[in-house]
Amino acid sequence: MRKSVIAALGVLVMAGPVAAQDIVLDELRAGVFYHSAYNGFLPTGDNWDFSSLEDVKFSALFSSPDLEAFRWIGSPRPEIGATLNFNGRENLLHANLNWQIPVFDTPIYLELGFGAAVTDGALSGAASPARNFGCSFNFYDAAGIGANxxxxxxxxxxxxxxxxxxxxxxxxxxxxxxLMVGFKF
Structure with a gap:
């Protein structure tokens, strides 16, 4: 429990500078995830494991701040979220920037995200299937394909x-x- 509180405070500290800008809640998402579905970084090859549908994910995406720096990098939307495991395994909280790229003139889009995450997983000494993270703070990246x-x-x-x-x-x-379902405001 103490680790979860520290992790939540860490995400709030990271999100603080963004929250100070004139941004508004743009979209709320919720979904179900396979936990530890791929054994690696880039999702290529045959290292997939779809046996652990045990995570629930929530995300809040905000409008891109009206700042020149954000326009210069493509007007990403700030995102905060959590992936919660209901089988006693690792949870994570993340704060990141989310780029949504439309695919031509269709309702389909590609999505990329990059930021930071904190986890309550073991730092070392955990037995499989638990993961050993080395440190609680990690880099966070995401990729997706979606549709309006x-x-x-x-x-x-x-x-x-x-x-x-x-x-x-x-x-x-x-x-x-x-898979996540989102509701836009």
């Missing part, structure tokens, strides 16, 4: 990964995969 199903609804197939990039070994990382 209606004026106020989205559906996104999403892959997320956390890792410390070998800054504090061991670095087993965590890769989750799932």
């Amino acid at each position: 199903v209606g004026e106020n609804m989205t559906v996104t197939l999403r892959y997320e990964h956390i890792s410390n990039l070998d800054l504090c070994p061991p670095n087993q990382g965590l890769s989750n995969f799932g």
Whole structure:
């Protein structure tokens, strides 16, 4: 419990500077994810494991701040979220920037995210299937493909990964995969 409180405070501290700008809640998402669905960083090859549908994910996406720096990098939307495991395994909280790229003149979009995450997983000494993270703070990246199903609804197939990039070994990382439904405001 103490680790979860520290992790939540960490995400709030990271999100503080963004919250100070004139941004508003743009979209809320919720979905189900396969826990540790891929054993690696980039989701390629045959290392997939779809046996652990045990995560629930929530995300809040905000409008891009009206700042020149944000326009210069493509006007990403700030995002905060959590992936919660209901089988006693690792949970994570993340704060990141989310780029949504339309696919031509269709309702389909591609999505990329990059930021930071905190986890309550073991730092070392955990037995499989638990992961050893080396440190609680990690890099967060996400990729997805989605569609605007209606004026106020989205559906996104999403892959997320956390890792410390070998800054504090061991670095087993965590890769989750799932489907989210979003409601836009």
